Amino acid sequence: MALPRFPMRTLAFLFSLFALGSSLPALAADTWVISAAKIYPAPNAAPIEDGVVLVRAGRITYVGSRGSAKIPKSAKTSTCSGGVLTAGFQNSHVHFIEPRWSDAAHQPAAELAQSLEDMLTRYGFTTVFDTTSDQVNTVALRARVEKGEMRGPRIFTVGLGLFPPDGLPSYINHLPPQLLARLHQPRNAEEARAAVRANIAHGADGTKLFLHTSPRQGEMRRMSAEVARAAVEETHAHGKLVMAHPTSLEALRLALDAGVDVLVHTTLGEESPWDAATVARMKAAHMSVVPTFKLWGYELKKEDVPPSVVDTLVDATLQQLEAFNAVQGQVLFGTDVGYMHDYDPTEEYVLMAKAGMTHAQILESLTTAPAARWNEEKQHGQVAKGFAADLVMLAADPAEDVRNFARVRCVLRAGAPIYSQAAP
Numbered sequence: 407m408a409l410p411r412f413p414m415r416t417l418a419f420l421f422s423l424f425a426l427g428s429s430l431p432a433l434a435a436d437t438w439v440i441s442a443a444k445i446y447p448a449p450n451a452a453p454i455e456d457g458v459v460l461v462r463a464g465r466i467t468y469v470g471s472r473g474s475a476k477i478p479k480s481a482k483t484s485t486c487s488g489g490v491l492t493a494g495f496q497n498s499h500v501h502f503i504e505p506r507w508s509d510a511a512h513q514p515a516a517e518l519a520q521s522l523e524d525m526l527t528r529y530g531f532t533t534v535f536d537t538t539s540d541q542v543n544t545v546a547l548r549a550r551v552e553k554g555e556m557r558g559p560r561i562f563t564v565g566l567g568l569f570p571p572d573g574l575p576s577y578i579n580h581l582p583p584q585l586l587a588r589l590h591q592p593r594n595a596e597e598a599r600a601a602v603r604a605n606i607a608h609g610a611d612g613t614k615l616f617l618h619t620s621p622r623q624g625e626m627r628r629m630s631a632e633v634a635r636a637a638v639e640e641t642h643a644h645g646k647l648v649m650a651h652p653t654s655l656e657a658l659r660l661a662l663d664a665g666v667d668v669l670v671h672t673t674l675g676e677e678s679p680w681d682a683a684t685v686a687r688m689k690a691a692h693m694s695v696v697p698t699f700k701l702w703g704y705e706l707k708k709e710d711v712p713p714s715v716v717d718t719l720v721d722a723t724l725q726q727l728e729a730f731n732a733v734q735g736q737v738l739f740g741t742d743v744g745y746m747h748d749y750d751p752t753e754e755y756v757l758m759a760k761a762g763m764t765h766a767q768i769l770e771s772l773t774t775a776p777a778a779r780w781n782e783e784k785q786h787g788q789v790a791k792g793f794a795a796d797l798v799m800l801a802a803d804p805a806e807d808v809r810n811f812a813r814v815r816c817v818l819r820a821g822a823p824i825y826s827q828a829a830p
């Protein structure tokens with residue numbers, strides 16, 4: 407049998423491509439130069455005007471002003487240059503449940519890549535956390551991205567969510583029956599622990615609890631404190647975090663009692679605000695909050711709620727975050743895209759600013775806060791030497807207008823381009 411006559415170096419190169427995949431730089435040894443009009447190294451660090459970032463083998467090797475940069479002669483210039491540079495963003499509340507994600511193991515790579523771009527990478531997300539989907543499908547999608555079959559973000563998932571018994575909420579009625587049948591509805595602590603273990607065995611990175619749900623108009627189902635606590639204990643025993651969908655202030659307190667780590671929504675339609683005692687407990691328990699403000703208007707419009715009532719209800723959720731932010735609670739950016747078909751995060755940024763968050767705090771919720779929450783703060787979330795070269799180049803400065811967080815020119819993950827805006 408004749409072997410193809412490639413020189414050894416070519417073989418080694420082809421092997422490295424196969425092993426690393428095209429989501430990583432093809433020539434890992436090259437140094438790339440990324441120039442920016444302004445760099446935000448971290449939310450609370452002084453910005454660098456006319457800055458340079460050097461990237462080698464997927465990591466940042468230098469960040470600083472152009473004047474003091476020692477750029478190797480052999481360095482290559484990245485086409486992702488010239489705007490306002492920040493660390494890659496994380497969206498901590500997404501779902502891979504729309505029909506476009508179905509059969510991710512076999513769909514043409516180009517179609518999946520387009521879906522990833524439409525929902526995530528074109529808005530600068532280099533890391534996303536899926537907070538309930540068919541994990542077999544989501545894990546298959548993740549594996550194809552990591553193999554380099556297509557460009558895409560890092561994907562984390564909680565797998566199949568846990569719901570109260572007979573408690574699948576009406577807003578997921580449209581999902582495929584075979585998926586609905588597999589969603590966990592544990593009746594006791596033992597079933598809750600088994601559900602958590604099954605998820606983690608299939609590649610889940612955490613657990614999601616739907617604490618209070620409404621399967622039918624006017625009916626409420628509640629997860630018991632015993633079930634919630636067992637799910638949290640089992641998840642923590644595996645070194646992972648628990649996210650919860652509260653629905654109500656009462657369920658928020660249940661989440662606190664159970665030891666939930668991340669609340670994935672504010673609570674809509676409450677008669678009273680988040681009181682000081684509850685907010686203080688959230689802070690003391692290091693509970694994080696994903697506000698999902700845009701989602702509320704989106705849902706209320708579906709119900710034909712008059713605009714003035716929508717404004718009143720959404721404003722009440724802004725006040726919840728204001729109270730949480732006032733005690734320096736940890737806010738994580740997230741929009742519920744994938745459940746919400748409108749992917750554009752611009753309105754979320756505007757509402758976060760309306761809730762009193764500065765552009766630096768919003769950047770924190772996109773970068774250093776999620777990195778800290780998931781124990782990656784030494785590798786991700788900053789434009790700093792030694793960190794992963796996950797980078798977003800914005801067209802304009804978010805300090806001038808927070809809408810600029812959504813005006814993304816190009817995105818790098820581990821130094822490799824995963825999104826580039828088409829030339830105008």
Ligand SMILES: [Zn+2]
Nearest residue numbers: 501537742745
């Ligand atoms: Zn969601």
